Amino acid sequence: MHKVIIIGCGGVGTVVAHKCAQNPDVFGEIVIASRNKAKCDAVAKAIGSPNITTDQVDADSVPELVELFRKHKPELVINVALPYQDLTIMDACLECGVNYLDTANYEPKDVAHFEYSWQWAYRKRFEDAGLTAILGCGFDPGVSGVFTAYAAKHYFKEMEYLDIVDCNAGNHGKAFATNFNPEINIREITQNGRYYQDGKWVTTGPLEIHTELTYPNIGPRDSYLLYHEELESLVLNYPSIKRARFWMTFGQEYLTHLRVIQDIGMARIDEIEYNGQKIVPLQFLKAVLPNPQDLGANYHGETSIGCRISGTGKDGKPLTYYIYNNCSHEEAYKETGMQAVSYTTGVPAMTGAMMFLTGKWQMPGVHNVEEFDPDPFLAELAKQGLPWHEIINEPLEVDKI
Numbered sequence: 001m002h003k004v005i006i007i008g009c010g011g012v013g014t015v016v017a018h019k020c021a022q023n024p025d026v027f028g029e030i031v032i033a034s035r036n037k038a039k040c041d042a043v044a045k046a047i048g049s050p051n052i053t054t055d056q057v058d059a060d061s062v063p064e065l066v067e068l069f070r071k072h073k074p075e076l077v078i079n080v081a082l083p084y085q086d087l088t089i090m091d092a093c094l095e096c097g098v099n100y101l102d103t104a105n106y107e108p109k110d111v112a113h114f115e116y117s118w119q120w121a122y123r124k125r126f127e128d129a130g131l132t133a134i135l136g137c138g139f140d141p142g143v144s145g146v147f148t149a150y151a152a153k154h155y156f157k158e159m160e161y162l163d164i165v166d167c168n169a170g171n172h173g174k175a176f177a178t179n180f181n182p183e184i185n186i187r188e189i190t191q192n193g194r195y196y197q198d199g200k201w202v203t204t205g206p207l208e209i210h211t212e213l214t215y216p217n218i219g220p221r222d223s224y225l226l227y228h229e230e231l232e233s234l235v236l237n238y239p240s241i242k243r244a245r246f247w248m249t250f251g252q253e254y255l256t257h258l259r260v261i262q263d264i265g266m267a268r269i270d271e272i273e274y275n276g277q278k279i280v281p282l283q284f285l286k287a288v289l290p291n292p293q294d295l296g297a298n299y300h301g302e303t304s305i306g307c308r309i310s311g312t313g314k315d316g317k318p319l320t321y322y323i324y325n326n327c328s329h330e331e332a333y334k335e336t337g338m339q340a341v342s343y344t345t346g347v348p349a350m351t352g353a354m355m356f357l358t359g360k361w362q363m364p365g366v367h368n369v370e371e372f373d374p375d376p377f378l379a380e381l382a383k384q385g386l387p388w389h390e391i392i393n394e395p396l397e398v399d400k401i
């Protein structure tokens with residue numbers, strides 16, 4: 001019987017809790033802990049499994065985390081709080097001998113900048129402690145890396161061009177809302193774009209490069225080039241890659257709101273003085289925007305996320321390969337009360353945790369998901385609600401851009 005602690009009880013944490021509870025043979029005991037215990041209690045009550053308990057923790061505090069881990073003695077912590085807490089949680093894991101999994105790389109609160117160096121710096125300490133840390137195990141990062149590993153293992157002698165394509169064709173009926181934590185989401189997409197080409201990183205203006213891409217069962221959608229964290233590890237782990245890019249769809253209405261938010265200074269992440277109090281405009285904005293957890297009830301349509309890869313196949317011939325999952329917002333909501341963006345993050349996080357607990361993904365050190373065997377993960381992912389599909393030797397569109 002294995003015991004896990006889920007830290008964070010937002011949209012993603014709620015899905016992780018549901019999915020762990022659906023697999024009691026692996027997840028014998030589940031603790032959900034967050035800053036706000038009442039939220040965890042409500043999720044535990046909605047799930048109604050006897051093996052879930054809840055607790056309160058401020059995950060910015062290593063001593064509080066250490067106390068939590070000593071009290072519950074989990075084998076693994078599933079970190080689905082915010083990227084700001086990654087390092088404190090990793091520190092506490094080292095202090096208490098707990099394994100670690102997350103879905104987003106560390107970001108300092110005061111600079112909108114994400115890269116793996118901070119977490120990769122923990123490699124030796126995790127290795128020496130005999131502990132496994134699995135980084136970036138949501139959908140993207142997460143399944144996007146596992147899809148790439150699967151393509152490398154089964155299809156390609158050399159992968160040359162990788163395009164990760166992320167489409168949300170859902171409609172939640174609100175004028176403006178983000179699908180996951182608004183603060184993290186807006187920080188991510190207002191940054192410069194960046195992609196990898198011939199051994200170098202090329203920087204673009206924010207959302208400067210865009211094109212229409214066609215998504216299965218959805219059709220054509222405007223897709224924008226963003227920097228996304230998994231590109232950093234994938235180009236290192238697959239050095240034959242000549243170009244790696246990440247694309248995400250946005251509607252015009254969303255982009256207009258985003259532009260206004262930026263123009264009026266509401267996307268600022270520095271502190272300002274307001275009525276004798278210091279506030280961060282983006283954090284204030286988060287407080288007035290719709291809560292991503294509440295979008296599910298009226299959300300229609302699908303997400304479609306996948307990898308489009310070209311290069312040389314195992315047989316030495318040119319090969320194009322597209323592997324993707326489509327996920328319905330309605331189905332995700334029926335099962336977990338959350339929309340598909342939370343669902344497509346939470347299901348892989350639970351699946352990665354299951355891989356660790358069943359001994360399939362155990363490797364002391366700090367690792368990105370593509371370093372593990374993709375086969376058992378993808379087999380399980382399909383059973384757990386995210387089936388995936390492959391298209392071989394069809395045009396990929398991305399080679400024209």
Ligand code: NDP
Pocket residue numbers: 007008009010011012013033034035036037039057058059060080081082083085103104136137138139140141142179180181182184292293341342344345
């Ligand atoms: P939410 O804002 O809905 O939830 C975040 C949760 O973290 C809340 O329960 C919040 O608690 C908790 N939290 C925040 N700060 C602390 C703290 N100091 N101590 C303890 N708990 C804290 O975010 P999401 O569920 O949408 O996202 C969760 C994570 O998933 C994020 O890191 C996000 O970047 C990542 N993500 C990854 C994706 C992927 O595909 N890889 C896609 C989407 C998201 P409270 O409300 O009580 O303050």
